[in-house]
Amino acid sequence: MSRELFYNSQSAYEKIHLQNALIFELSKVTIPSIREIMVGQLNFINKELAQKVAAKVGVQVTELEFPNQSLPADSNYQDLQSEEREAHTKLSAALSMDNTIKNTIKGRKIGFIIANGVNALHVQDLKTKLEGEDAVVEIIGPSMAQVTTNDGSMVTPKHSLTSIASVAFDALYIAAGEDSVKELLMANNKPHVLNFINEAYKHCKAIYFGEGSEPLYMNSNISLKKHIDPAIVSWEDETPDNKFIDAIAQHRVWYLELERNTQD
Incomplete structure (x- = not known):
């Protein structure tokens, strides 16, 4: 080779x-x-x-x-070097992840960031859609305490913002609900949730900002982007749930690393 x-x-x-x-x-x-x-x-x-x-x-x-430096001290370096040969091929499409199939979200893990007052209907609806595609949804709260939704139902987080990092997820959903977003922007939560979002963005992961979450978007590094980012989904987009699923299927939008390294 x-x-x-x-x-x-x-x-x-x-x-x-x-x-x-x-x-x-x-x-x-x-x-x-x-x-x-x-x-x-x-x-x-x-x-x-x-x-x-x-x-x-x-x-x-x-x-x-x-x-080849990994040799015993008493060996003859020259005798143990690899033989130079002309390669049969200098490129193989099979070695690039860019050429893999990107039409499924099966097995992908999506973190839902929620707080009190979250829109229960949209959380459940999106969760059902993602799990219907064989993805895994896990709830992240400000703490491990139960979260009260806008319809009074209770949701128990699997993780808190301080007990897990964004690297454990393939994508993030910042759940809809103005009251939920207000709580996430409180002083004791804001640095943790923004770190979550910014780190996921840095790693080219899909992020869905639900209705009412614009303040979190504007406080994050994503608001500084100069290019169209297919990994970032807004509730204002046409069919945002489907767009989010499509973005997750790409696994990562790696080409954004190229744009971030070449933009002014």
Whole structure:
């Protein structure tokens, strides 16, 4: 297999995702010489990848004499290097997630963020639709205390805003209801719910803002976006429930990473 087959086979936004992941991990390494060796390994795989990472982790791209560094101390490095061969193929569509089927939300986990006064009818209606598509819905409240809906019924959250993070979900629904949103914007809840929303947005996940949740939208980083974002659904959209289901089926809107890295 070509040493750069996997990287070559990724879409532009998947390459950015890989670059950012490597930058994130290598930024934790405090010894510059180790960062430089690791970038040297990347240079052996793909020069563009190495240059992108090196620029962000503060080292120069160097050519390693022996790319394979994981060898016993008493071995002959030169004898144990991989043999260079011309690759049979330099690209494979099967290695890119961009080419996977995106027509189902089966098994996807959606977090419903609710508080007292939430619109019970829309919560139940959307929950039924999503579960009808074999998705999993879990309720997130300001705390683990029961939430009283606008019709007086009680809902017991499975999670609280402080007991779980957005990374545990594939998508978020900010439930309809002005009173619910007002409670979520209270000083003791606001930083937690905004962190939830902003983190999910950063990770390119689908987010549905229910009726009355505009104040949360405007307080979040999403209000600063410069491009049309198919992962963000508003109650004002045409058939918003269906649009949300379609957005979840994409799993992540990864190409937004490309736009976020190129916008002014």
